[in-house]
Amino acid sequence: MSRLDQVNSLLQQELALLISHHIPLEGGLVTVTHVDCSPDLRFANIFVSVLPEKFAGTVLSGLRKKSGFLAQHLRPRLKMKRMPSFNWKLDTTETKAAEIDELFSLLGEEEGDA
Secondary structure (H helix, E strand, O other): OOHHHHHHHHHHHHHHHHHHHHOOOOOOEEEEEEEEEOOOOOEEEEEEEEEOHHHHHHHHHHHHHOHHHHHHHHHHHHOOOOOOEEEEEEOOHHHHHHHHHHHHHHHHHHHHHO
16 A cells, blocks of 8 residues: 555545534435545545435535535644645536436336337
């Protein structure tokens, strides 16, 4: 595992912990699915999954506003020389997978009818 992979994994774990404690979502769930830092560690794309999806916009907006707060809490824990700038993105993998499953189900039903 490369150093960059280790940083990505560590950031994912620590951000997930901080988000669960400091950015509660009543009746919903926020999951940090993966982190992708640039090689120079200046930027980090942080992908989150939000359930139910109707809260996605609110959660992304809140995370963007709290980026400084989260970075401030991460600095002493991670002891990194440079904390990357966070770029929050919605991970839609689960939604796309559900859509594909539904299409396969429909295709299976059509084959049964034929």
